[in-house]
Amino acid sequence: MMTKDRFSGKHVFIFGGNSGIGLAAAEGFAAEGAALSLTGRSKETLNKAAAKTGALALQSDMADPAASAAAINTAVEKNGPIDVLFVNAGVGGFAPIGxxxxEFWDNVHDVNLKGAFFAGKAALPxxxxxxxxxxxxxxxxxxALPGNAVYAAAKAGLRAMARTFAAELAPRKIRVNVVSPGPTETPLFYRNPGITDDAVDALRAQMREAVPLKRIGEPAEVARAVLFLSSDEASFITGVDLFVDGGSVEL
Known part of the structure:
Protein backbone atom coordinates (compact mmCIF):
# COMPACT_ATOMS: atom_id res chain seq x y z
CA MET A 1 0.00 0.00 0.00
CA MET A 2 1.32 3.42 -0.94
CA THR A 3 2.31 5.65 1.96
CA LYS A 4 2.70 9.40 2.09
CA ASP A 5 6.32 9.31 3.26
CA ARG A 6 8.02 6.81 0.97
CA PHE A 7 11.10 9.05 0.71
CA SER A 8 11.34 10.37 4.24
CA GLY A 9 14.99 10.66 5.24
CA LYS A 10 16.20 9.92 1.71
CA HIS A 11 18.30 12.10 -0.55
CA VAL A 12 16.82 12.38 -4.05
CA PHE A 13 18.94 13.97 -6.79
CA ILE A 14 17.30 15.06 -10.06
CA PHE A 15 19.17 16.14 -13.15
CA GLY A 16 16.73 18.46 -14.90
CA GLY A 17 14.33 19.05 -12.03
CA ASN A 18 13.40 22.63 -12.82
CA SER A 19 10.60 22.15 -15.36
CA GLY A 20 8.25 19.64 -16.95
CA ILE A 21 8.46 16.03 -15.80
CA GLY A 22 11.48 16.75 -13.61
CA LEU A 23 9.69 19.47 -11.69
CA ALA A 24 6.56 17.35 -11.30
CA ALA A 25 8.71 14.56 -9.89
CA ALA A 26 10.53 17.01 -7.61
CA GLU A 27 7.22 18.17 -6.19
CA GLY A 28 6.18 14.57 -5.62
CA PHE A 29 9.42 13.58 -3.92
CA ALA A 30 9.33 16.69 -1.72
CA ALA A 31 5.74 16.00 -0.71
CA GLU A 32 6.82 12.55 0.46
CA GLY A 33 9.64 13.73 2.67
CA ALA A 34 12.75 13.64 0.49
CA ALA A 35 15.81 15.79 0.99
CA LEU A 36 15.93 17.07 -2.55
CA SER A 37 18.71 18.28 -4.84
CA LEU A 38 18.06 19.29 -8.44
CA THR A 39 19.81 20.79 -11.42
CA GLY A 40 18.84 22.86 -14.44
CA ARG A 41 20.33 25.32 -16.87
CA SER A 42 17.96 28.23 -16.19
CA LYS A 43 18.60 30.17 -12.99
CA GLU A 44 15.09 31.61 -13.12
CA THR A 45 13.29 28.28 -13.28
CA LEU A 46 15.70 26.79 -10.73
CA ASN A 47 14.78 29.51 -8.25
CA LYS A 48 11.08 28.85 -8.82
CA ALA A 49 11.56 25.10 -8.39
CA ALA A 50 13.52 25.62 -5.17
CA ALA A 51 10.76 27.85 -3.82
CA LYS A 52 8.14 25.19 -4.62
CA THR A 53 10.02 22.19 -3.27
CA GLY A 54 12.60 23.41 -0.77
CA ALA A 55 15.29 21.76 -2.88
CA LEU A 56 18.96 22.55 -3.11
CA ALA A 57 18.98 24.00 -6.65
CA LEU A 58 22.21 23.83 -8.64
CA GLN A 59 22.74 25.50 -12.00
CA SER A 60 24.35 22.93 -14.27
CA ASP A 61 24.28 21.86 -17.92
CA MET A 62 24.17 18.09 -18.42
CA ALA A 63 26.02 18.51 -21.70
CA ASP A 64 29.05 19.30 -19.51
CA PRO A 65 30.14 16.14 -17.63
CA ALA A 66 32.43 18.15 -15.33
CA ALA A 67 29.50 20.36 -14.31
CA SER A 68 27.37 17.28 -13.58
CA ALA A 69 30.09 15.82 -11.38
CA ALA A 70 30.50 19.12 -9.54
CA ALA A 71 26.75 19.34 -8.91
CA ILE A 72 26.75 15.81 -7.50
CA ASN A 73 29.64 16.62 -5.18
CA THR A 74 27.97 19.79 -3.90
CA ALA A 75 24.69 18.00 -3.27
CA VAL A 76 26.36 15.15 -1.41
CA GLU A 77 28.21 17.60 0.80
CA LYS A 78 24.88 19.21 1.71
CA ASN A 79 22.43 16.29 1.77
CA GLY A 80 24.59 13.18 2.09
CA PRO A 81 24.79 10.04 -0.06
CA ILE A 82 22.17 9.67 -2.78
CA ASP A 83 19.30 7.22 -2.33
CA VAL A 84 17.45 8.03 -5.57
CA LEU A 85 18.98 9.40 -8.77
CA PHE A 86 16.62 10.64 -11.50
CA VAL A 87 18.48 11.47 -14.73
CA ASN A 88 15.85 13.49 -16.53
CA ALA A 89 17.45 16.47 -18.28
CA GLY A 90 17.00 16.36 -22.02
CA VAL A 91 16.67 18.39 -25.19
CA GLY A 92 14.44 17.87 -28.18
CA GLY A 93 14.83 18.55 -31.86
CA PHE A 94 13.15 17.52 -35.09
CA ALA A 95 14.77 17.50 -38.51
CA PRO A 96 14.40 15.30 -41.58
CA ILE A 97 17.46 13.15 -42.16
CA GLY A 98 18.56 15.25 -45.11
CA GLU A 103 26.17 20.20 -34.87
CA PHE A 104 22.50 19.28 -34.51
CA TRP A 105 23.39 15.64 -33.83
CA ASP A 106 25.99 16.62 -31.21
CA ASN A 107 23.68 19.10 -29.45
CA VAL A 108 21.04 16.40 -28.93
CA HIS A 109 23.38 13.53 -28.08
CA ASP A 110 25.65 15.58 -25.82
CA VAL A 111 22.72 15.92 -23.41
CA ASN A 112 20.41 12.97 -24.05
CA LEU A 113 23.01 10.22 -24.33
CA LYS A 114 26.56 11.31 -23.50
CA GLY A 115 25.38 13.69 -20.79
CA ALA A 116 23.06 11.10 -19.26
CA PHE A 117 25.82 8.50 -19.20
CA PHE A 118 28.37 10.71 -17.50
CA ALA A 119 25.78 12.07 -15.05
CA GLY A 120 25.01 8.51 -13.99
CA LYS A 121 28.70 7.62 -13.86
CA ALA A 122 29.49 10.64 -11.66
CA ALA A 123 26.84 9.54 -9.17
CA LEU A 124 28.07 5.94 -8.80
CA PRO A 125 30.46 6.49 -5.87
CA ALA A 144 9.47 5.56 -36.26
CA LEU A 145 8.41 9.21 -36.35
CA PRO A 146 9.59 11.17 -39.40
CA GLY A 147 12.01 13.92 -38.41
CA ASN A 148 12.93 12.21 -35.17
CA ALA A 149 15.98 10.18 -36.15
CA VAL A 150 18.51 12.05 -34.03
CA TYR A 151 16.43 12.17 -30.84
CA ALA A 152 15.30 8.56 -31.30
CA ALA A 153 18.87 7.35 -31.73
CA ALA A 154 19.90 9.07 -28.50
CA LYS A 155 17.01 7.61 -26.53
CA ALA A 156 17.53 4.13 -27.97
CA GLY A 157 21.15 4.35 -26.91
CA LEU A 158 20.10 5.49 -23.46
CA ARG A 159 17.79 2.49 -23.13
CA ALA A 160 20.64 0.11 -23.92
CA MET A 161 22.97 2.00 -21.61
CA ALA A 162 20.48 1.84 -18.72
CA ARG A 163 20.25 -1.94 -18.99
CA THR A 164 24.01 -2.17 -18.59
CA PHE A 165 23.85 0.15 -15.58
CA ALA A 166 21.23 -2.20 -14.12
CA ALA A 167 23.43 -5.26 -14.67
CA GLU A 168 26.56 -3.66 -13.22
CA LEU A 169 24.79 -2.20 -10.18
CA ALA A 170 22.79 -5.32 -9.33
CA PRO A 171 25.48 -6.61 -6.94
CA ARG A 172 24.98 -3.42 -4.93
CA LYS A 173 21.18 -3.99 -4.94
CA ILE A 174 20.75 -0.72 -6.82
CA ARG A 175 17.80 -0.91 -9.20
CA VAL A 176 18.03 0.93 -12.53
CA ASN A 177 14.99 1.55 -14.69
CA VAL A 178 13.77 3.76 -17.52
CA VAL A 179 10.52 5.70 -17.74
CA SER A 180 9.60 6.43 -21.35
CA PRO A 181 6.93 9.08 -21.80
CA GLY A 182 4.75 9.35 -24.84
CA PRO A 183 3.57 12.77 -25.99
CA THR A 184 3.61 14.88 -22.83
CA GLU A 185 2.85 18.56 -22.28
CA THR A 186 6.37 19.72 -21.42
CA PRO A 187 8.67 22.56 -22.53
CA LEU A 188 10.29 20.21 -25.08
CA PHE A 189 7.34 21.06 -27.30
CA TYR A 190 8.48 24.66 -27.44
CA ARG A 191 12.27 24.39 -27.47
CA ASN A 192 12.76 22.96 -30.92
CA PRO A 193 14.89 25.54 -32.76
CA GLY A 194 13.23 26.97 -35.84
CA ILE A 195 9.82 25.45 -35.21
CA THR A 196 6.89 27.87 -35.46
CA ASP A 197 3.86 28.07 -33.20
CA ASP A 198 1.71 26.69 -36.01
CA ALA A 199 4.09 23.78 -36.42
CA VAL A 200 3.97 23.10 -32.68
CA ASP A 201 0.18 23.05 -32.79
CA ALA A 202 0.22 20.72 -35.79
CA LEU A 203 2.69 18.41 -34.07
CA ARG A 204 0.58 18.36 -30.93
CA ALA A 205 -2.53 17.48 -32.93
CA GLN A 206 -0.65 14.74 -34.80
CA MET A 207 0.63 13.23 -31.58
CA ARG A 208 -2.75 13.44 -29.86
CA GLU A 209 -4.38 11.58 -32.75
CA ALA A 210 -1.68 8.88 -32.67
CA VAL A 211 -2.24 8.09 -28.97
CA PRO A 212 -4.89 5.40 -28.40
CA LEU A 213 -6.28 7.39 -25.45
CA LYS A 214 -6.53 10.42 -27.80
CA ARG A 215 -4.82 12.91 -25.55
CA ILE A 216 -1.41 14.18 -24.53
CA GLY A 217 -0.09 13.21 -21.11
CA GLU A 218 0.60 15.53 -18.20
CA PRO A 219 3.98 15.72 -16.44
CA ALA A 220 2.45 14.56 -13.16
CA GLU A 221 1.29 11.33 -14.80
CA VAL A 222 4.87 10.48 -15.79
CA ALA A 223 6.20 11.65 -12.43
CA ARG A 224 3.99 9.16 -10.59
CA ALA A 225 5.68 6.34 -12.52
CA VAL A 226 9.09 7.77 -11.61
CA LEU A 227 8.20 7.84 -7.92
CA PHE A 228 6.89 4.28 -8.09
CA LEU A 229 10.10 2.92 -9.64
CA SER A 230 12.15 4.91 -7.12
CA SER A 231 10.27 3.52 -4.14
CA ASP A 232 10.38 0.25 -2.22
CA GLU A 233 7.10 -0.68 -3.92
CA ALA A 234 9.25 -1.51 -6.97
CA SER A 235 11.80 -3.47 -4.93
CA PHE A 236 11.86 -6.42 -7.39
CA ILE A 237 11.90 -4.34 -10.58
CA THR A 238 15.12 -3.50 -12.40
CA GLY A 239 16.12 -3.10 -16.04
CA VAL A 240 12.61 -2.26 -17.27
CA ASP A 241 11.51 0.42 -19.72
CA LEU A 242 8.12 1.58 -18.44
CA PHE A 243 6.05 3.27 -21.14
CA VAL A 244 3.80 6.06 -19.85
CA ASP A 245 2.30 6.80 -23.21
CA GLY A 246 -1.45 6.26 -23.37
CA GLY A 247 -0.88 2.97 -25.21
CA SER A 248 1.20 4.40 -28.05
CA VAL A 249 3.76 1.59 -28.16
CA GLU A 250 1.74 -1.45 -27.15
CA LEU A 251 -1.63 -0.83 -28.83
Missing amino acids: DVTE HLRDGGAVVFTGSVGSQL
Missing part, protein backbone atom coordinates in the same frame (compact mmCIF):
# COMPACT_ATOMS: atom_id res chain seq x y z
CA ASP A 99 18.73 18.35 -42.93
CA VAL A 100 20.63 16.83 -40.01
CA THR A 101 24.01 18.45 -39.39
CA GLU A 102 26.83 17.26 -37.17
CA HIS A 126 27.79 8.46 -4.03
CA LEU A 127 24.81 6.10 -4.45
CA ARG A 128 23.72 4.16 -1.40
CA ASP A 129 23.60 0.40 -1.86
CA GLY A 130 19.97 -0.61 -2.21
CA GLY A 131 19.05 2.67 -3.88
CA ALA A 132 17.36 3.41 -7.19
CA VAL A 133 18.20 5.09 -10.48
CA VAL A 134 15.67 6.20 -13.09
CA PHE A 135 16.49 7.51 -16.54
CA THR A 136 14.01 9.38 -18.71
CA GLY A 137 13.70 7.64 -22.06
CA SER A 138 11.10 8.12 -24.76
CA VAL A 139 8.67 6.15 -26.90
CA GLY A 140 10.73 7.66 -29.70
CA SER A 141 13.23 4.88 -29.11
CA GLN A 142 10.56 2.45 -30.35
CA LEU A 143 8.41 4.40 -32.80
